[in-house]
Amino acid sequence: MPSADRVTVLEASGVGPGGITRVxxxxxxxxxxxxQLRIVAAPADWEVxxxxxxxxVLSAQSGGRAATITGAAAALRRATAAGSRVLSLSPSLAIRGSRAPVTTIMHDLAFRLWPHGLSPAVLQYRRLSYRxxxxxxxRLLCVSARTRHDLLGVYGVGYHRTAVWHPGSDLSTAPGRSPVTGEKPYLLVAGHAAHKGVELAIxxxxxxxxxxxxVLTGGKPxxxxxxRPGVRFLGRLTDAEYAAAVAGAAAVLMPSHFEGYGLPAAEALRLGTPVVISPDPALLEATAGAAVRMTTWTAEALADAVRAAVAGPRPATAGAGRSWQEATxxxxxxxxPVATPAGG
Incomplete structure (x- = not known):
């Protein structure tokens, strides 16, 4: 039997459509x-x-949020009976079931700092799960220095309990033919949530x-x-379709109002596609200065940045981020090593 330090139980009850699924x-x-990696509460349609x-996979998500959390907590308690370490991919109430120390990945604090478009029920759950x-x-691992800073400012969590962990940005599937067809070149927008600033692109x-x-809607077209004229909405894409759509775009746009990191921007640069970003600091961190930055959050500023991005040479591939092997x-x-929880 492997030692506890070589067994990680990954708690995934908060994983749904979007970048965390790719993580x-x-x-x-x-x-x-x-x-060994043992996954608790994997998305129902996810495959190893x-x-x-x-x-x-020890258990899968089932039913609504309450049933998923209850099931995940019970599975986590069983999985950690003999020790091991626990990694939670995002804040979740399910970690209350763990008998072992937990490390949680913190993606962003948008629910506190840019809560627009979130229902009262979602806001309440996030308050509870983040607390x-x-x-x-x-330990809390932050996907950007921005999130680490926000965690200090909002919750008073000192840097001795946190670290920055950047995700990988290379795509495992080689791009083929783009699923986007038409006579005009296209600008691709990541747009599965209100904070993505899609209204500016429209x-x-x-x-x-x-x-x-x-617009990539993550299955919510x-x-x-x-x-409307000049705008098209795409549903969920396979990994191969996503890679092809990014590689075939004239530019990838992320006019986001708030980001924890901005994985699509880093992925696009790795594929050699020009990227336009908003003034959000996490996007600047994710793209390492290789993207064209909007001067403010307006349609005019976005259009100016697009013109600048497409006028220059396409970025060199692998120009931003790191590989998923390095990140893992x-x-x-x-x-x-397995350690004792630090408490509050």
Whole structure:
């Protein structure tokens, strides 16, 4: 039987559509041989990557949020009976079931600092789950220096309990033919949530008539209203379709009002696609200065930045971020030996 330090129980009850799903998939794909990864509350339709070694699913999400949390907490209690370490991919009440020290990944504090578009029920759950993560996690890993700073400012969590962990940005699937067809070149917008600033891209469509605005909605094509001239909404894409859509775009736009990191921007730069970002500091961190930055949050500023981005040479591939193998190895290093929880 492997030692506790070589067994990680990954709690995934907070994983749904969006970037965190990719984090789960890539960590499983690159988890080091000789270290077991046991997943609790995996998304119902998620599958272990074919190339993954020593990865097993102990339980899956089922029913609504309450049922998922209850089931995850019970599965976590069973899985940690003999020790091991626990990694929670995002704040969750389910970690109350853990008998072992927990490390939680903190993606952003948007629910406190930019809560627009979130229902009262979602806001209440996030208040509870983030408070639980802060109080019960031995360590908190922040996907950006911005999130680490926000955690200090909002919750008073000192830097001795936190560290910065950047996700990987390389895509495991080589891009093929883009799923976006049409006569015009297109500008791709990550747009599965209100904080993504999609309304700015839609407004800018009239200023960018040589291009079509294509919005990735993460399976929610009605999120931004009905289709309109110059704007197209796409539903959920496979990994291969996503890579092809990013690689084939004239530019990828992230006019976000708030980000914890901004993974699509880093992924686009790795594929050699120009990127436009808002003034959000996390996006600047994720792109390491290789993207064109809007001067403010307006359609006019977005259109100006797009023109600057497409006028220059396409960025060199692998120009931002790091590989998922490097990111996974760093995460395993940060998890370290099993330790005693730090408390609040």
């Amino acid at each position: 789960l998939t890539e960590l499983a794909r690159h988890w080091p041989a000789g270290h 990557p074919a190339s993954a070694a020593a990865v097993s 639980t993560a802060v109080d019960r996690s031995a 407004e800018a469509a009239g200023l960018l008539t040589p291009y079509e605005i294509v 009605d999120l931004w209203g009905p289709p 190895d760093h995460l395993v290093e940060l998890l370290g």
